[in-house]
Amino acid sequence: MFTGTASRSVRLLIVDDQALVREAFRMLLESQPGITVVSEASSFSDSISAATATQPDVILLDLDLGGESSHQNLSMLLDVAPNSKILIITGTPNEELHQEALRNGAMGLVKKLDAADVLLKAIKTVNSGEVWIDSGLMTKLMSSIWDSKPSLPANPPQLNTIIQDQPAIPKTGTVSIANDELSHDTIQKISFLTDREKEVVSLVAEGLRNQQIAEKLFISPITVRHHLSSIFSKLDLNNRFELAIFAYRCGLADMPQ
Numbered sequence: 001m002f003t004g005t006a007s008r009s010v011r012l013l014i015v016d017d018q019a020l021v022r023e024a025f026r027m028l029l030e031s032q033p034g035i036t037v038v039s040e041a042s043s044f045s046d047s048i049s050a051a052t053a054t055q056p057d058v059i060l061l062d063l064d065l066g067g068e069s070s071h072q073n074l075s076m077l078l079d080v081a082p083n084s085k086i087l088i089i090t091g092t093p094n095e096e097l098h099q100e101a102l103r104n105g106a107m108g109l110v111k112k113l114d115a116a117d118v119l120l121k122a123i124k125t126v127n128s129g130e131v132w133i134d135s136g137l138m139t140k141l142m143s144s145i146w147d148s149k150p151s152l153p154a155n156p157p158q159l160n161t162i163i164q165d166q167p168a169i170p171k172t173g174t175v176s177i178a179n180d181e182l183s184h185d186t187i188q189k190i191s192f193l194t195d196r197e198k199e200v201v202s203l204v205a206e207g208l209r210n211q212q213i214a215e216k217l218f219i220s221p222i223t224v225r226h227h228l229s230s231i232f233s234k235l236d237l238n239n240r241f242e243l244a245i246f247a248y249r250c251g252l253a254d255m256p257q
Contacts, residue, residue, distance in 0.1 A: 009036040010127045013056040015047040017065045051081040063090035074104040085126040108132030131241050192234040200227045205244045205253030
């Protein structure tokens, strides 16, 4: 059973250029307790209007709207609905487009060939403030970020959540590549972490979810959540995705192979 946050239904906007696909999504999602489809849109311009009017919790966005490249317009959607989480639903196998959408602020990606329960889990995950990405795509995304080796932006484009059990990007200061000189601010932040919190950071960077981390460390999922809240506060991060990048770049975790 799907349940909304704090006993409130997850308000969903469906954006797809095919009417039958939108109808299929609506029928599936509205059959689930805890989900309310508040609007639909068939084009990007319509999605801007719908998102502005309804301020949905989650925007289910087709990556290819009849030739429109949605990933190029994600920031506009986030501008008009800053509290919405964007979940990409795609039929294209182009992983470069997938990565670009995630870089531009999407909090997750589901393929149209995935089972219905995968979509429902993804909606629940991104609505809770975490990212939903399969491990293969996550590894490629992290590797591409690592290989490019640029300084991380002070205010990344709404990457305010990530694949369930992932990290965040610092809002201030600089983050250097592991084994390079770290800023004094970064070193100080890391020094505030307890040994247990460093263990949690490493496991998050491996892609483990809260329940898996709890089992591995013989603690409760609630304790894991408390550790993560403390970690995000100490490192000045927003989510698991940012945390993973921070961990890789600062040598707190090994890059996935």
